[in-house]
Amino acid sequence: MREEQFQQKCEAVLRPELRKERHALVTGGAEGIGFAIATALAAAGYWVTIADLDGDKAAARAAELGEGHQGLSCDITDEAQAMAAAASAPFDVLVNNAGIGDTHLPTLEQSVESFRKVLDVHLAGTFLMSREVGRGMVERGAGSIINLSSIAGLTGLPKRNAYGAAKAGIAAMTRAMACEWAGKGVRVNAVAPAFVETALVRKLAEAGRLDLPTLRRRTPIGRLIQAEEVAAAVAFLASSAASGITGAILPVDGGWTAFGDFGDASAG
Ligand SMILES: NC(=O)c1ccc[n+]([C@@H]2O[C@H](COP(=O)([O-])OP(=O)(O)OC[C@H]3O[C@@H](n4cnc5c(N)ncnc54)[C@H](O)[C@@H]3O)[C@@H](O)[C@H]2O)c1
Known part of the structure; x- marks a missing residue:
């Protein structure tokens, strides 16, 4: 990296006022x-837009985050609404x-309507928002997209056919877009x-639909993940500290997918 560019990068890290004009869009x-x-992106200096069905x-x-942040009504599966949300600011970061x-x-009782609905929200929604926000990022030659996959997309969770397929599809789309846009300054991770x-x-x-003690014992770190821990990983992937990372699916799972032994992974 040229010395001047390096200095600019250091200043941007050290002086928050230089980062004020960065915009992030978080769906849902x-x-x-x-x-x-x-909350994590606002704390990192982004102007945050929250786009949600509600x-x-x-x-x-958005008001809780403070003045300057915005909240929008948006159904990410609706093309016109996705386009409008994407056009509401020049986004540097998109979190799907x-x-x-x-x-x-049980699978034998699942309806194709609810199967299609889950795929529509996760897959078509992530695709549409990435296409529309990615359009501006590609034009400007910079941006970072972070998708929400899940252990459900990397392992087999019984009865969760649509959700698992959707999250595996999101991982595949992450890799595909990452490779397509790698030369255009846009990173895509999950x-x-x-x-x-x-x-x-x-x-x-x-x-009674989830057994927390069993879940804790199945997790090597012996507890459930906190939302703030997912947010910290997303903020890292969004930041220039992750400038060399694209097409990665980062588990934030306390060792869940690493564990392959029999029995419990921890005392819980
Ligand atoms: N909670 C978990 O244990 C877990 C684990 C792994 C991955 N995830 C993933 O993390 C993400 C967030 O999960 P959560 O538990 O916070 O969910 P949540 O249900 O608490 O919140 C989801 C938000 O998405 C919004 N939403 C739903 N459909 C929408 C649409 N069509 N357009 C716009 N907004 C819409 C809802 O209004 C809601 O505000 C999801 O993608 C989920 O699959 C969750």
């Missing part, structure tokens, strides 16, 4: 992991976080979290 940022990501909540959450869960029914301790996971546990 009104809840859970997405809001933790929005526009009122997106606006309220919005997602929905599976029915958790994080693959294990079970994250969100309000939804706690609700599923209370309803």
